[in-house]
Amino acid sequence: MHKFWENPANIVTAPQGAKVPESVQIGNVRISPATILAPMAGVTDTVFRRFIRNASFVRSASDIMLPPDAVRQQEQNNNAGSDQGSQAVSRNNEQSGCGLLMTEFTSADGLFRTRQSKRKRYLHFYEDEHPISAQLFGSDPYTLSEAAKIVEDSGFDLVDLNLGCPAKRVVKCNGGSGLLKNLPAIRQIFEAVRSAVKIPFTVKFRLGWDDDNIVCVNLGRMAQECGLNAVALHARTREQGYSGNARWEWIAAVKDAVTIPVIGNGDIRTPEDAIAMIAQTGCDAVMIGRTAASNPWIFRQIRQHAETGCYDQPAEADRYTMIRTYFRMLIEETGHGSPGKMKQFVAWFTHGVPNGSALRRAVYDAHEGPAILASVERFFEELLSHPAAPAAVSPVDSAWELLPACGD
Numbered sequence: 001m002h003k004f005w006e007n008p009a010n011i012v013t014a015p016q017g018a019k020v021p022e023s024v025q026i027g028n029v030r031i032s033p034a035t036i037l038a039p040m041a042g043v044t045d046t047v048f049r050r051f052i053r054n055a056s057f058v059r060s061a062s063d064i065m066l067p068p069d070a071v072r073q074q075e076q077n078n079n080a081g082s083d084q085g086s087q088a089v090s091r092n093n094e095q096s097g098c099g100l101l102m103t104e105f106t107s108a109d110g111l112f113r114t115r116q117s118k119r120k121r122y123l124h125f126y127e128d129e130h131p132i133s134a135q136l137f138g139s140d141p142y143t144l145s146e147a148a149k150i151v152e153d154s155g156f157d158l159v160d161l162n163l164g165c166p167a168k169r170v171v172k173c174n175g176g177s178g179l180l181k182n183l184p185a186i187r188q189i190f191e192a193v194r195s196a197v198k199i200p201f202t203v204k205f206r207l208g209w210d211d212d213n214i215v216c217v218n219l220g221r222m223a224q225e226c227g228l229n230a231v232a233l234h235a236r237t238r239e240q241g242y243s244g245n246a247r248w249e250w251i252a253a254v255k256d257a258v259t260i261p262v263i264g265n266g267d268i269r270t271p272e273d274a275i276a277m278i279a280q281t282g283c284d285a286v287m288i289g290r291t292a293a294s295n296p297w298i299f300r301q302i303r304q305h306a307e308t309g310c311y312d313q314p315a316e317a318d319r320y321t322m323i324r325t326y327f328r329m330l331i332e333e334t335g336h337g338s339p340g341k342m343k344q345f346v347a348w349f350t351h352g353v354p355n356g357s358a359l360r361r362a363v364y365d366a367h368e369g370p371a372i373l374a375s376v377e378r379f380f381e382e383l384l385s386h387p388a389a390p391a392a393v394s395p396v397d398s399a400w401e402l403l404p405a406c407g408d
Contacts, residue, residue: 018275019306023099024261024285027200027229029131029157031099031285033306035274035299036232038265038289039102039135039162039204042344046125047329049101052292053129055322056097056299058307097303099285101132105162105176108138108147123154133158133202137165139174139185141192152197158229159197161189163205163219166238177238180209183218190226200229204265204287207250210239220254220262232263232287242290251281263287271298271305294348296322316353320380323349327376331369342372354383 023032037044037052106122114122125132134151136159138144144161151159163186165176172178179186194201203223208214216233223231233254235246246266255262264283268274274286291298297314304311314322326345330338346363350356362375 018279020274020278020286020302021284022306024230024263026158026202026261029200031131033097033099033303034285035098035302036100036263036285036287037098037102037292037299038287039105039133039160040289040293041104041165041167043293044102044104046129047326047333049103049129049132050126051326051329052296052299053096053098053101054325055296056303057095058097058300058303097299097301099131100158101129102160103132103134105135105137105165106147107175108136108144109140111136111147111150112143119150119154123151123156125156131157133160135160135162135204137162137170137175139179139189141188144189145192145196148193148197148201152199156199158200158202159193160232161193161201161203163203164234166206166241171238177206177209180206180215180219180238181213183215183222186219187222187226190223190228194227201227202230202232202263203228204232204234204263206234207237207247210237213237214250216250217253217257220258224258224260228260230261230263230284231258232265234287235264235266248277248281251277251283255282255284261285265289268298269295271302271311274302275305293345296326316380316383319349319353320376320384323376324373324380327369327373331373334369336369339367339369339372342369 021034023030024034025031037049103123103125111119111122123134134154134156136144136147136151138147148159162176163179165171167176170176170178174182174185179189190203203219205216205219207216214237220231220233231254233251235248235250236242236244248264248266251262251264251266261284262281263285264277264281265287268277268286268288269291274288277283277286286302288298295301297312297318301311323346326349327342330341343363346360350359353359359376359379362379363372366372366375
């Protein structure tokens with residue numbers, strides 16, 4: 001996943017009264033609300049997906065401003081009730097601001113050729129992640145259809161085809177956006193996968209290979225003709241990568257061309273952006289990637305905005321709860337906390353935190369998960385005991401600092 005924004009944010013105005021739809025129907029699966037966590041390589045594993053889903057539950061302002069001792073007490077109370085197992089799902093996922101989770105993209109060839117006993121490492125998820133979609137990439141119709149069957153048999157609610165990844169190593173194998181230069185080959189894949197599975201089948205793609213080869217409208221029509229249940233468009237070309245601005249007018253063009261749901265993706269950094277995309281393009285749902293990695297509250301904020309017209313901004317105590325929760329989840333899942341992943345994410349999670357560079361240094365110097373978590377706890381307990389003046393924040397690195405708070 002490309003870490004930082006290279007392009008300036010579009011100045012968008014959310015139309016009065018407009019909001020993200022309450023739900024979207026994709027085949028037999030209802031996505032509520034119509035917000036989707038984008039698949040991101042190296043990011044959206046089961047820990048991050050559950051972390052985002054839990055961070056997206058709308059809570060009262062008093063719940064999200066807890067001091068450290070109250071955080072510990074709340075965690076103890078939550079752990080005391082964890083024996084209920086699947087009963088945890090009783091907190092209906094439709095109460096979350098994130099309607100659909102998606103896996104990292106998975107090689108269809110690797111999945112198909114891997115022994116059944118080892119497939120779980122590719123497709124591991126928990127019951128409280130439903131609804132969830134598994135994304136596949138590849139170029140061989142038969143292999144992709146067999147991999148889609150594995151996805152269906154594993155209990156996923158949807159299967160998705162990646163036609164958007166711009167990475168050279170993927171494109172070199174005619175995967176991801178590399179296939180955008182060969183629409184007949186894509187049709188063969190669509191037909192093979194659609195005939196292989198009963199669960200909803202979707203596709204995520206880009207505008208085309210470059211500005212001289214925009215194929216998104218034709219591709220959207222082809223997907224509908226082949227029986228796909230929805231399409232998601234990242235409104236950039238493969239040549240653009242993650243630079244420049246997403247061209248939302250093409251999302252509108254695809255929406256005008258098909259009757260199946262269209263999911264818009266690209267440059268959603270604030271709730272206002274999500275609302276503006278819906279208003280400007282008529283798309284049925286929004287998909288959010290990089291912003292979720294730096295602002296895990298984005299889905300909750302969109303839900304709050306839809307319900308009240310305003311939304312909470314995170315305080316230092318909320319950031320502390322967030323990073324501590326995520327690192328604890330990593331330690332519980334892996335036993336050692338994935339120090340590399342902790343260091344990867346601290347760069348995103350600490351932007352906007354006063355003296356955040358000191359925390360980043362402490363994390364980078366630690367070598368084990370528990371030591372990293374301890375450095376986080378020491379830093380925030382000191383910070384919350386002696387509040388500093390607000391740090392200067394870049395709108396690119398920390399867009400949520402500039403959002404209007406409730407009552408503004």
